[in-house]
Amino acid sequence: VTISGPYGEFFIKDTENEMIYIGGGAGMAPLRSHIFELLKTLNSGRKISYWYGGRSKRELFYLEEFEALAEKFPNFTLHIALSEPQPEDNWNGPVGFIHNVLYDYYLKDHPAPE
Numbered sequence: 001v002t003i004s005g006p007y008g009e010f011f012i013k014d015t016e017n018e019m020i021y022i023g024g025g026a027g028m029a030p031l032r033s034h035i036f037e038l039l040k041t042l043n044s045g046r047k048i049s050y051w052y053g054g055r056s057k058r059e060l061f062y063l064e065e066f067e068a069l070a071e072k073f074p075n076f077t078l079h080i081a082l083s084e085p086q087p088e089d090n091w092n093g094p095v096g097f098i099h100n101v102l103y104d105y106y107l108k109d110h111p112a113p114e
Contacts, residue, residue, distance in 0.1 A: 010030060012034055012037065012038060015046075016045075016046050017046065018046065018047040018049075018112075019034075019038070019047070019048045019049070020048075020049050020051065021035060021048070021049070021050045022051045022098055022099060022102055023050070023053070023098070024052065024098055025054055025055075025059050025061075026061065028052060028061060028062070031050065032062060032065075032066075035048065035050060035066075035069065035076070036069075039069055039073050039076060040069075044075070046075065047075050048073075048075060048076045048077075049076070049077045049078075049106070050066060050076070050077070050078050050079065051079045051081070051098050051099075051101065051102045051106075052066070052078065052081075052098065053080070053081045053082070053083060053097060053098025053099075054080075054082060055082065055083050055084040056082055056084060056085055056086045056089055057082065057085070057086070057088075057089040057091070058086075060080065063080075066078045079101070079105070079106075080093055080094075081093065081094040081095065081096055081097070081098050081101040082094075082095055083095065083097055083098075
């Protein structure tokens with residue numbers, strides 16, 4: 001068995017620019033770490049949004065924690081989309097892949113989309 005990686009850098013830049021995080025399913029783990037660091041440790045006032053996607057609600061991890069952050073920190077917003085909502089989800093939110101939902105609901109009209 002050979003194990004390698006991860007490679008690259010994924011750090012929070014020291015700036016007051018808006019942070020937009022996009023993640024899905026279990027891939028949200030490093031994003032969660034950043035968001036918690038910014039809000040709970042640094043008490044950052046910068047605008048932060050998290051666009052989180054899953055096939056169904058059962059694939060959304062730590063949802064209660066993110067909702068609590070959104071309630072506590074006015075500079076943080078949480079946006080959820082499901083690509084394959086199940087009947088038991090009783091879903092009335094956006095349906096589709098999270099990167100498309102982000103574009104349609106936010107980035108296409110954003111003043112600084114770069």
